[in-house]
Amino acid sequence: MSENRVNDFVLKIGTVNGTGSASANGLLMKALFRMGIPVTGKNMFPSNIQGLPTWYEVRANHNGYMSRSGRVDVMVAMNAQTYKQDMDEVSTGGFLVYDSTWPRERELSRKDITVLGVPLAKLCNEQFSDARVRILMKNIAYVGVLAALLDIDHSVLQTLLEETFASKPRLVDSNLQAIDLGFHYAKENFVCPLPVRAETMGDNSKHILIDGNSAAGLGCVYAGATVGAWYPITPSTSLMDGFKRYCKMFRVDENSREKNYCIVQAEDELAAAGIVLGANWVGARAFTPTSGPGISLMSEFIGFAYYAEIPSVFFDVQRVGPSTGMPTRTQQCDIMLCAYASHGDTRHPVLLPANPKECFEMAVSAFDLTERLQTPVFVLSDLDIGMNDWMIPELEWDDNYRPDRGKVLNVDEIEGLEKFYRYLDSDGDGIAARTVPGEHPKGAYFVRGSGHNKLGAYTEKSEEYKEVVDRLLVKWETARALVPEPVLKPAQKHTGIGIIAYGSSDGAVLEALDQLEASGVYANYMRVLAFPFNGEVKGFIGDHETVFVVEQNRDAQLRSLLILETNTDAAKLIPILHYDGMPIPSSCVVEGLFAHLRPEAVA
Amino acid sequence: MTYIAKPKIDLPGQRSNKLGLLRRDYEGVLSTLCAGCGHDSITAAIVEAFWELSIPPEKVIKLSGIGCSSKTPAYFLSGAHGFNSVHGRMPSVATGALAGNRDLICIGVSGDGDSLSIGFGQFGHAVRRNINMLYIIENNGVYGLTKGQFSASADKGSRAKKGEINQWKNIDSVSTAISMGGSFVARSFSGDRDQLVTLIKAGVMHPGCAVIDVVSPCVTFNNHPGSTKSYTYTRHHYHQASQTDFVPPASEITASYAAGESKVVELHDGSKLILKKADSGYNPTNRSGVLRYLEQQRTRGEVVTGLLFINALLPEMHRIYGTANTPMKDLDFDKLNPGGKALAKLQGLMR
Ligand SMILES: Cc1ncc(C[n+]2csc(CCOP(=O)(O)OP(=O)(O)O)c2C)c(N)n1
Ligand code: SF4
Ligand SMILES: [Mg+2]
Numbered sequence: 001m002s003e004n005r006v007n008d009f010v011l012k013i014g015t016v017n018g019t020g021s022a023s024a025n026g027l028l029m030k031a032l033f034r035m036g037i038p039v040t041g042k043n044m045f046p047s048n049i050q051g052l053p054t055w056y057e058v059r060a061n062h063n064g065y066m067s068r069s070g071r072v073d074v075m076v077a078m079n080a081q082t083y084k085q086d087m088d089e090v091s092t093g094g095f096l097v098y099d100s101t102w103p104r105e106r107e108l109s110r111k112d113i114t115v116l117g118v119p120l121a122k123l124c125n126e127q128f129s130d131a132r133v134r135i136l137m138k139n140i141a142y143v144g145v146l147a148a149l150l151d152i153d154h155s156v157l158q159t160l161l162e163e164t165f166a167s168k169p170r171l172v173d174s175n176l177q178a179i180d181l182g183f184h185y186a187k188e189n190f191v192c193p194l195p196v197r198a199e200t201m202g203d204n205s206k207h208i209l210i211d212g213n214s215a216a217g218l219g220c221v222y223a224g225a226t227v228g229a230w231y232p233i234t235p236s237t238s239l240m241d242g243f244k245r246y247c248k249m250f251r252v253d254e255n256s257r258e259k260n261y262c263i264v265q266a267e268d269e270l271a272a273a274g275i276v277l278g279a280n281w282v283g284a285r286a287f288t289p290t291s292g293p294g295i296s297l298m299s300e301f302i303g304f305a306y307y308a309e310i311p312s313v314f315f316d317v318q319r320v321g322p323s324t325g326m327p328t329r330t331q332q333c334d335i336m337l338c339a340y341a342s343h344g345d346t347r348h349p350v351l352l353p354a355n356p357k358e359c360f361e362m363a364v365s366a367f368d369l370t371e372r373l374q375t376p377v378f379v380l381s382d383l384d385i386g387m388n389d390w391m392i393p394e395l396e397w398d399d400n401y402r403p404d405r406g407k408v409l410n411v412d413e414i415e416g417l418e419k420f421y422r423y424l425d426s427d428g429d430g431i432a433a434r435t436v437p438g439e440h441p442k443g444a445y446f447v448r449g450s451g452h453n454k455l456g457a458y459t460e461k462s463e464e465y466k467e468v469v470d471r472l473l474v475k476w477e478t479a480r481a482l483v484p485e486p487v488l489k490p491a492q493k494h495t496g497i498g499i500i501a502y503g504s505s506d507g508a509v510l511e512a513l514d515q516l517e518a519s520g521v522y523a524n525y526m527r528v529l530a531f532p533f534n535g536e537v538k539g540f541i542g543d544h545e546t547v548f549v550v551e552q553n554r555d556a557q558l559r560s561l562l563i564l565e566t567n568t569d570a571a572k573l574i575p576i577l578h579y580d581g582m583p584i585p586s587s588c589v590v591e592g593l594f595a596h597l598r599p600e601a602v603a
Numbered sequence: 604m605t606y607i608a609k610p611k612i613d614l615p616g617q618r619s620n621k622l623g624l625l626r627r628d629y630e631g632v633l634s635t636l637c638a639g640c641g642h643d644s645i646t647a648a649i650v651e652a653f654w655e656l657s658i659p660p661e662k663v664i665k666l667s668g669i670g671c672s673s674k675t676p677a678y679f680l681s682g683a684h685g686f687n688s689v690h691g692r693m694p695s696v697a698t699g700a701l702a703g704n705r706d707l708i709c710i711g712v713s714g715d716g717d718s719l720s721i722g723f724g725q726f727g728h729a730v731r732r733n734i735n736m737l738y739i740i741e742n743n744g745v746y747g748l749t750k751g752q753f754s755a756s757a758d759k760g761s762r763a764k765k766g767e768i769n770q771w772k773n774i775d776s777v778s779t780a781i782s783m784g785g786s787f788v789a790r791s792f793s794g795d796r797d798q799l800v801t802l803i804k805a806g807v808m809h810p811g812c813a814v815i816d817v818v819s820p821c822v823t824f825n826n827h828p829g830s831t832k833s834y835t836y837t838r839h840h841y842h843q844a845s846q847t848d849f850v851p852p853a854s855e856i857t858a859s860y861a862a863g864e865s866k867v868v869e870l871h872d873g874s875k876l877i878l879k880k881a882d883s884g885y886n887p888t889n890r891s892g893v894l895r896y897l898e899q900q901r902t903r904g905e906v907v908t909g910l911l912f913i914n915a916l917l918p919e920m921h922r923i924y925g926t927a928n929t930p931m932k933d934l935d936f937d938k939l940n941p942g943g944k945a946l947a948k949l950q951g952l953m954r
Contacts, residue, residue, distance in 0.1 A: 033954065208953035222946070224939040226931035227702045249949070250941040258927040260934050262702045264920075267728040271695035274688065274725070278699025281686065282664070282707065283932035286699060300689050394950055397943040403936060436932065437684035437700070438707050441661040446677060446685035458677075 002093040002114070005196040007037050007062040009073040011146070014086045015139065016079050018050030023164075024139035025056040028146060029389055031156045033209055036201040038064040041209075041389035042583060047234070047328045053082045062201060063514075066355070066390065067507030070585035073196045074150070076142050078120075084108050087115075095194060097145060099138070116190055118145050123181045128174070137178040144182025151193035153200065154183065206394050212385035213289075215356035215395070216315060217242025219363025220287055221250060224403050225313075227286035228263045229275035231294065234327045235383035236317040239289035269294035273301035273312075280311045281447060283408065283436035285367050287313035292321045292334045295341060302376050303342025304449040306472075309423070309432070311370040311377075311406070314338075315363075318382040320581045329581030330383035332503055332552040338378040339531050339561060345469065349479050350378040350531040354506040355385060357392040358529075364401075365484070371406040373479050374431055382552075384504040384583040407433040414440040421445075422456035423468060430475030476532065483530035486537055489513070491522035497593075498544035499525045500537075502558060505550045505584050512589035521593065523548070531561065538566040541573070548593060550576045552584050621657035629654045631678040636671055641793035641819030641834075642741050646678045648796055649710070649739075652803035653680060656851075663708045664700055668693040668722060670748045672714035672741035672819070691722025694729035694738070698920070701734050704930040705921050708807065709736035715756035716746040719774045723755070726776070730783040733811040735919045737803065740776050740814070741793075743821035744832035751824030762829030776816040777911055778897050781890060786917035787813035789910045792837055793820065802910060804849045810871045811919045818906060837906050843881045844896070845909040850875040868915050878910060887913050 011028070015021035029041045037060045046052040059069060077086040077098045083105075090096050092112045098104060100117025109115065124137045147154055157179060165171040186192055217239050220228065230240045244263055251260040266272040272288045279286035290298070295316050305312045318334045320326035338350050349369055351362040362379050370377040414420060414435055422445040423432045432454075435443030445456045453464035454471070489510075491497075501509045506527055513525060526540045541547050541562065549559040556575035563570045576592030578584040617625050629650045634643050653663070660682030667673035669690035676685045688696045697711050711729075718726040718740050729738060744757040751764055755774040762768055780788045787809045791799045799817065806813030818837050820826050826833045850856055852873035866887070868876040878887055886892055893912045900907045927934065941949075 030954075204954070208950045210953050218949075222940055224936050226934060226939065227699065229699065229702075246941075246949075250945065251939065253927065256927075257925065259925050260927050260931075260938055262921070262924060262926045262931055264698060264702055264732075266695065266698075267724055270692060271698070271725055271728065274692045274695025275699035275702060277688075278686070278696035278701075279703035279931070280699075281696070282700045282703040282930075284703030284930075286703065301692065304689055395946055397946045399943045401940075435684075436704075437664045438662055438704055441659075441682040444661060444682050444684050446687065448685075448687040449689060450687065 002195045005073055006199050007060055007201055009060055009196045010069055010071055011058040011060070011074045011076070011150070012072045012089070013056045013076040013142070014079045014082050015054055017045060017048060017052055017054040019139060020136045021054070021056070021078070021139045024143050025058070027140075027143055027157065027160055028152070029058055029209065030160055031147075031152050032058065032060050032198055033204055033391060034156045034160070035153055035198055036204050037198060038062065039391055040066045042068065042384070043388055044582070045328050047326070053079050060198060065507065065511045065586070067511055068583045068585040070587045074146070074194070076146070078139070078142065080104070087113070095149070095196065097142065097149070116149070118142070118182065118185055120145075120182065123185060124178065127177060127181060133174070137174065140175050140178035141182035144179035145186045147179065148183045148186035148192045149190065149194050149197070151197040151199065204391070207391050208394055209389050209391055210356045211238065211387055211389055212353065212356040212359040212381050213239040213317065213387060214242040216289070216359040216363045216379065216381065216386070217244075218246050218395075219360040221246045222360075222397060223285060223364040223367040225285040225287050225367060226261050227275070227279035227284045228261070229266050229272040229279075229286065229288050230290065231266050231269045231272050233291045233294055235319050235387045236289040236291045236294070236315060238387060239315055239317060269297040270301065273298035276312045277301060277305055277310050280370075281436075282438065285371075285403070287315065287367075289315040289317065291317050291319050292337065293324070295334060295337055299342045302348070303344055303346050305376045306342065306346045306348065307344070308447050308449055309374040309434070310447070311374055313366045313370050313377055313379065315379045315381065317386040318380065326581045328383070330504070330552070330583055331579055331581065332382055332505065333557070333579070335380060335531070335561065336557040338380055347476060347532070348376050348378055349373065349483050350380050351483070352380055352502040352529050352531070353385060354503050354527065355392055356390045357395060359385060360395050368404040369479075369482060372404050372431070372482065373475060374406060374434060375475065375479070380503065382504050407431055409433050409435050409443065411440050414443040417442065421454070423452065423454045425454075425471055425474070428474070429478045430471050430473070431478065480532040480534050483532065483534070485534060486526050486528045486540070488540070489525040489527075491524050492517065493522045495522040495524060496545035497521070497523040498540055498547040499523050499550060500528060500540070500547055500558070500562070501525070501550040502528045505552060508584045508586045508589050509550055511586035512593070515586060515590050516593060521597065523593070528558075533562065533565055537562070538568070541566060541568050545572070546574060546596070547572055548574050548576050548596070550584070550589055550592070552578050554579045620654055622659060624654065624657070626650060626654045628682065629660065629680055631676070631681045634675070634678045636674070637823045639822040640671065641743060641817075641821070642672050642675050643678070644793040644796065645739065645741055645799065645817050645819055646675050648799040648803055649679045652800045652807065655800070656804055656807060658708060658807070662706070663710065665710050665712070666693045666697050666700070667712045668714070668717035670714035670717050670746065671821075672712060672747070673717055675712050675741070691717050691720070692725055693717070694722065694725040697736050698729060698732065698734050701736065701920070703932050705735070705926065706930050710807070711736055711738045713738070713740050714747070714754070715740060715742040715744060715776070716754040719755040719776055723774065727779065727783050730780045730785045730812050730814060732920045733784070733786050733917055735810055736812055737806040738812055738814045740816045741819040742776065742816050742832070743819050743825055744830065745821050745825045747821045747824060751821070758831040761831040762827070764824055764827055775897070775901070776814065778894055780814045781894060781912045784917070785814055785912065786811040786914045787910070788912040789813070789815045790818070790906070790908045791815055792818045792841060792906070792908060794834060794838065795841075795908070798843070798846070798908065801847050801849050805847055805876050805910065808849075808870050808872060808874050809915065811917055831904075840904055840906045842900065842905040842907050843909050844885050844907050844911060845887055846879045846881055847910045848877040848879070850877060868913055870915055876910065876913070881909065887911060
């Protein structure tokens with residue numbers, strides 16, 4: 001009945017939030033990772049602090065597939081409240097582990113799965129006396145059960161615990177005791193290991209486990225950002241947490257304890273945006289992390305920064321909208337918002353990372369781009385990338401890197417000028433040189449969001465106004481040439497089918513491509529890395545009869561942007577949409593393609 | 604409307620300050636406000652104060668929101684960098700600018716609509732963070748630029764030009780700033796140049812957020828009988844709670860002050876403020892006393908002026924944060940970037 005699934009399974013753990021299950025789940029992830037198996041971990045958590053159901057889904061896959069697969073091979077149902085729901089989710093032939101200390105309703109059963117009861121609470125109550133410790137250890141005990149069932153290397157678990165609690169050896173002992181409680185119970189009562197199991201595989205030593213927000217925060221440190229302003233909002237909060245954590249490691253002067261960074265927790269997102277503009281204006285690198293509702297609030301300032309040409313970096317870690325929506329669920333629903341944020345004719349470069357590695361790299365390039373272009377730059381991530389644990393190739397750093405500060409005149413250059421004019425483009429790239437306050441009286445100018453002419457003076461003259469906004473279009477073309485180009489994954493065979501996607505939909509498309517190929521369907525895949533789209537995107541659409549646009553929102557926003565910006569035949573672009581708040585699974589892409597292709601095949 | 608370049612004429616006998624600069628070096632372009640607008644007098648006082656303090660204009664940043672009042676940074680210190688931001692949000696831009704470069708001398712000019720209506724939140728938080736700036740509210744009780752609607756600072760019972768009576772209690776920037784934990788809070792009047800110049804100088808030197816609410820009549824929309832922000836009303840109800848003398852660093856206190864009737868407050872750079880109590884018993888360092896006094900005077904309809912509250916020891920934002928003394932924008936990239944080796948080591952913990 002159960003097929004062998006070695007290093008190809010999904011493990012899902014349902015617990016109650018606030019009970020410390022995160023460390024147990026982290027332990028499992030890391031153990032599989034250390035066995036050399038590609039893993040990803042996805043959090044499905046409620047918008048609540050304590051007492052509600054929460055799930056963690058670990059996917060182990062020897063092919064390195066990172067997206068959700070849509071199946072569950074082993075479910076650990078620690079939460080009586082969601083027992084039925086959890087049971088329903090297990091794929092045929094799968095296994096369900098539950099805490100059998102208390103009986104579960106008999107009518108809840110399934111013939112096509114195996115149910116394994118372990119009296120976790122009872123075992124822990126007998127072993128540990130403190131009430132809080134009992135709850136925590138119950139979670140560690142299921143790690144032990146899974147270690148036996150899935151054949152997870154016991155010594156790896158022990159090493160991990162020793163590393164985690166290096167400074168508190170007593171905790172190593174109690175955690176190991178809890179693991180052994182579960183481990184031995186499973187060994188004695190069930191046939192171990194299950195057909196679904198882990199096996200030591202390759203070498204993960206050139207990889208790391210990290211979430212996108214930490215990686216982006218680290219990127220800001222490496223980019224030399226010094227001012228961060230923010231207002232807390234899920235799922236972006238951990239980006240500033242990450243920046244702060246790494247600043248504390250790397251930016252505190254050893255002798256004086258002075259901080260070489262300044263983080264301002266603003267009173268709201270309007271203020272956060274204002275702080276970012278002010279800091280960039282005076283020549284510091286400054287950024288703000290937020291999510292959709294924050295971008296809505298920042299929009300007036302974003303338009304200001306566009307028109308007054310002030311560098312500024314905005315991270316939008318997308319969550320489900322509209323309004324408060326489902327704040328702890330994921331979507332790709334803000335690309336339109338960011339691309340054209342603010343009133344009037346505005347448009348902004350948007351970088352589209354697909355994983356934490358790109359969050360790190362694009363954080364760095366966002367600062368270079370914003371200073372080179374003197375315009376707001378967005379990094380559009382999402383909850384799936386930002387808050388989930390990804391296995392990625394090691395981050396690299398080139399010590400020869402120097403930030404591109406763009407056209408900033410230094411004191412000598414200002415001195416040499418007869419007169420400084422802020423908005424005069426001298427070399428035709430649409431970008432004028434700027435000065436920073438505090439350096440030279442000749443460099444002084446007036447930043448304003450009201451009409452100004454190319455010399456920087458206030459104007460209400462039509463021609464003078466137009467001259468400046470038309471130059472901004474020249475700059476937009478410069479931006480098009482500077483933003484990262486799309487990545488192309490050509491099919492093995494010639495095909496008229498193309499797929500376009502971005503960001504966190506990448507994993508699902510990559511896996512789908514393999515599945516499609518197995519059933520004889522070939523597609524060329526282009527992942528866009530940035531807005532504005534450059535020429536290759538237009539060419540790609542032109543080269544295919546049908547182009548599927550895969551994205552995680554209801555209204556096919558990327559598709560609309562492609563139509564608007566590449567002047568493409570809309571009928572050619574077929575939307576494949578996923579917007580229920582869970583990360584997109586590969587099955588959605590495969591089914592979406594077939595739903596469109598099959599009728600043709602029949603005809 | 605356009606900016607009119609002001610002809611810079613050297614008048615014989617003009618004095619230059621310690622930097623060798625003339626008063627006109629602290630001026631800006633020609634004002635386009637209505638003739639007689641209180642805001643222009645405040646601009647003149649700012650020019651005077653900065654000239655007298657011999658501040659290098661290029662070390663100054665001047666910011667504002669939106670409104671007639673917010674236009675005025677163009678009219679002073681043309682050698683300073685200016686930032687005319689969006690309506691009500693000047694304080695956040697100032698916060699960011701000072702976060703990025705703590706050495707800048709920052710002056711923010713706002714209106715009563717800009718700071719007490721749309722920007723009430725940002726005003727409060729700038730005060731609360733005690734960012735090192737001079738924050739001037741040019742208070743005329745109306746939105747001048749949108750043609751005279753009541754602002755949040757309009758007094759209850761004040762009459763609009765077209766006859767409407769304001770029904771809402773005013774938001775008072777002074778008592779608000781004091782209760783928000785402000786460190787320097789003053790009120791003045793555009794028509795009292797001497798007091799205003801002194802307060803501006805004291806505010807610039809104060810190491811924190813110095814709020815000066817300046818009653819500044821709008822001659823076009825709020826200067827008629829029945830208005831409580833007119834020249835006539837303000838002159839009639841004008842009441843100095845304390846008088847301030849500003850003594851620059853390393854200068855002798857020459858005037859003599861009656862004991863018990865004056866208080867000396869020393870600022871971080873050694874300059875001193877001498878507060879002479881016009882009202883006996885007034886103590887500008889006692890917060891609850893000041894608030895009680897203000898409430899009493901308010902019910903009498905008095906316009907209380909002077910340096911009303913001061914706490915020169917309250918740490919400003921960077922001292923609380925523990926930020927480096929070197930401005931963020933001047934930190935060496937090598938100091939900011941941990942390098943490839945550190946990245947490799949850090950990732951050792953991510954496996
Ligand atoms: C977001 C936004 N809303 C409305 C306006 C229109 N507006 C411009 S100035 C102003 C009021 C200014 O009043 P105040 O700050 O008291 O300045 P005053 O003109 O009286 O000096 C308003 C409502 C605007 N510029 N921006
Ligand atoms: S409308 Fe009022 S506030 Fe505006 S410039 Fe005229 S007098 Fe001054
Ligand atoms: Mg006003």
